[in-house]
Amino acid sequence: MSENTSSVHPRYHGLDKERDAATRVTVIGMILDAALGIIKCIVGALFHSQALIVDGIHSFTDVASDLVVIAVMKVSRQAPDENHPYGHQRIETIGTMVLGSILIAVGGALAWDNILRMLAGGVTEAPEWPVLAAAVVSVIGKEWIFRYTRHIGQLIRSDLIIANAWHSRTDAFSSVIVVLSTVGAMLGYIWLDALAAIIIAVIVGRIGWQFTWDSVRELVDTGLSPEDTSMLTDTAMKTEGVRNVHELRSRRMGHDILLDIHLQVRPEISVSEGHHIGMQVVEGMRKQLDNIRDINFHIDAENDEDAMPTSERLPTREEIRALLADYCDALPPQSRIRLHYLRNKVHIELMFELPFSDSAPRAADIEAALSDYAWFGSLRVWYSAPH
Known part of the structure; x- marks a missing residue:
């Protein structure tokens, strides 16, 4: 993001x-x-x-x-x-x-x-x-x-x-x-x-x-000094919710500074929480250097410097939903799917708005059916009574 x-x-x-x-x-x-x-x-x-x-x-x-x-x-x-x-x-x-x-x-x-x-x-x-x-x-x-x-x-x-x-x-x-x-x-x-x-x-x-x-x-887009770069990195690392900072790149345009930064956060958080953490980083950086004009931040769920980046060839949401529909006969209409693309695996969370029963889709059966796929990482299933 x-x-x-x-x-x-x-x-x-x-x-x-x-x-x-x-x-x-x-x-x-x-x-x-x-x-x-x-x-x-x-x-x-x-x-x-x-x-x-x-x-x-x-x-x-x-x-x-x-x-x-x-x-x-x-x-x-x-x-x-x-x-x-x-x-x-x-x-x-x-x-x-x-x-x-x-x-x-x-x-x-x-x-x-x-x-x-x-x-x-x-x-x-x-x-x-x-x-x-x-x-x-x-x-x-x-x-x-x-x-x-x-x-x-x-x-x-x-x-x-x-x-x-x-x-x-x-x-x-x-x-x-x-x-x-x-x-x-x-x-x-x-x-x-x-x-x-x-x-x-x-x-x-x-x-x-x-x-x-x-x-x-x-x-020729010469970046900030090592001292300023280190200061901004420390500011980002001290922000609550930030696990790691990398690819902090800077350039100048006149007196203004333009920044690009990657922020690693916990993979299970929501998109909106990741955005909020990024905005907290922006506020902290602007307090350090008041001539920062633009900050482009990228939210990472994993540290892509330490391992091979997650492949874009992994199945999409619609492809996974189609597979799940086969193994669950038919997904309940109020079901929700949350996907986590980490370390070239897809970790799936299924949320069914129906109470657990013998007729409800069983996590063990779905997991067994998906285990043959190389991209499959893990599965968690949640059941709740409809509101």
Whole structure:
């Protein structure tokens, strides 16, 4: 028995608000990035700072990433539809990967250009004090937008918005490097400006690699950490009615977690009790990790990891009912049959709504007749007076 516990998750009721919040913080950041990029490139060109120019280009990559974020968030925050029953969060993952790839390319190009410039002895003039002022303004502005963007990203649980926040933080770090290198260059160590440009470019590329690698891991359905998997397994095992847990599989979709799990319960319980036990497991797991969106649980009557799974070739209910009708002349109209398919055997329970008498079907006779069948496991017969 398999169950999907949340085909429509409550989170989707707030998708419009999440999308609006993400768009608003991204537009604010984009305006700030554009202003800082223009200031840093102009000041760097006028006052001899290659590091500040690279830092300005870094700010313009923030503008490009902001445009990617706005476009992706518009699509990825749509509710599930017929073609995308799990939602559209993977589009956000692809957007994060594109953003990371852009950063790797920009960082690599800038680093290579400044390495050649440094080796060729192209650093001849020291930067001037406006470079220092522009870098300080950038540090303050980027640190503020980082904190604001990260807060919104955590609030709406968006890896893409959080990634964009950290991209802003790298711009603040790079501006700090510009401040330090400018002070050093003004004191006579002119080569520090080119070195700072290389360091900033490497930082940009490293952040891009981290974004890209995390996105690739998600797209190939990398599961939860061993620690989280063990925690969820323990939670299921502690649930009343669960005998064993196996095949706990997980994957991510954006910030959300999707789980599949097999729960072994006592074979004689009803379908509804098995479902109830599964729902208790779901509740316990969601208390451990609040970003679990869907949990598909399969109820097992036996541990199919330790033995060969029960064959689908065993007789069906109608086939067994036909056999029983032959040996009981005719099954009483109010009779009920309960079947247990365990260890490639069929264990039968017959419930007759009639008192036991000499004319009633006898368990020993039925069992003797069925014993020649290889699939037959056991038989129990119940008699009760009709209500």
